Amino acid sequence: MLATTELIRRNPVRGGRTTAAPLSWFAVIAMACAAAGLVLVPPDARAAEPEIVARVNGEPLTQAEFQRMRANPLTVRQLQQELGVQDPGAEELDRLALRKLIQHRLVLQEARLKKISVKEKELDEAVAALRRRFGDLKGFGEWMKEQGFNDRSLFESVRGDVLADRVRAALVKDVRVTDEQVQQYYETHKEQLKTTEVRLQIIVLKDKAAAEEALTALRGGKDFATLARERSVGRRAAKGGDTGWVAYETLWPPLRKFVSRMKVGHAGGPLQNGNEFLVVRLGDRRSGRTVTLAEAKPQIEPYVLALKRQEVVRDWLADKEKKAKIEVLMGPDAKPKMSHPQSATR
Known part of the structure; x- marks a missing residue:
């Protein structure tokens, strides 16, 4: 210093x-x-x-x-x-x-x-x-x-x-990560590596005021599908705004973030998309297909690398502790008391 x-x-x-x-x-x-x-x-x-x-x-x-x-x-x-x-x-x-x-x-x-x-x-x-x-x-x-x-x-x-x-x-x-280590992690955790699918209903409106009116109607008990058929200008209006099952990861990022905070059965908005305003309902959410190794590799590789680095540092520290002369001088009055193969307590 x-x-x-x-x-x-x-x-x-x-x-x-x-x-x-x-x-x-x-x-x-x-x-x-x-x-x-x-x-x-x-x-x-x-x-x-x-x-x-x-x-x-x-x-x-x-x-x-x-x-x-x-x-x-x-x-x-x-x-x-x-x-x-x-x-x-x-x-x-x-x-x-x-x-x-x-x-x-x-x-x-x-x-x-x-x-x-x-x-x-x-x-x-x-x-x-x-x-x-x-x-x-x-x-x-x-x-x-x-x-x-x-x-x-x-x-x-x-x-x-x-x-x-x-x-x-x-x-x-x-420290490096091999393809074999990535594959091993993938095989071990395959059941956890699934996509998420969501089923949405979306009402597309031309201005914010119309979107607010739609939300008010929904809060008053109006059926979402009926309201979508009556007011939506989106291409799914005739189907009550139903998107069918879609992969959550493929959604437009602002919509994905918006849906991530929603509970099943709830509607919210308005969410602006250019000149349009969306009122969105989350119909359901489920686990989808298992992602492929190629899809999962960009997420697995840095995670496995971090684990390997932690292991290297942990092993190095353990070796240093074994070889070091460590004296722990904190007595019972100071609370902690630590044992060590080469420690001498006072």
Whole structure:
């Protein structure tokens, strides 16, 4: 992590004069924190030895890092999904969160070993992208305060995330999916790879007011097929607007999205299609034919590739954990306590 003073840049002296430096991200963060009432404490004024929850190959993990992970709602949801329990206990979440923190440190140690780095410009851009998620500097500062970030820890966290992404990308760069693996997935999940078919009734009208009148009539109890024969200008008017069974995937995209939100037997609209307005009723929905391997391959291939990449990273992490010296220092008072073949608990 860059020292605070290194985040404030100056342009070279030209013609004996120093040009004004562009606003550094330290200055932006300082303003954000000031707006939220958060004071940035210089690094040398902070506690020299923060509470340590674990050591990974001799490197400390702090209570602040652990609490930040546990306080992040997105991380908590991911932990819950990984545990596969709808409402896991706090101790289970703590244990898994600590393991994730340890694994993250192993990844960062690998980045150093492989000499993977993040340039200062790239770090600034990553922080800028994070900042753009918030409406203003005050909101950004409040989020920093909630997460327990100061200027230095924020940059360290962002740098760590970028490094971790690059290590994982390097681990999986040669992973490929073969045609045999795609076929195997297809054969195993063939019963789930079916098209959806829908049966619709559609009234086509020339203006929005007429469509609104048709909807009012339907709400009043008017039969849809009768109304379609009386008012629709579409080619299926004589059939009560009935489309017959059609593949859901082949529908006009706005109509497909509209129908996806409908319940069987319900009508809605108006949906504009050029100069026409549609009133649509979903008559029924059913599973259709099984899609062919050629049709399914564009969806199967990236999914299987993602699974293989996850497996490569998971196996790599498991191997690193076995070989690492991991000391878990969180006692019963701090809740989590994690066992490991090479761990030493205090």
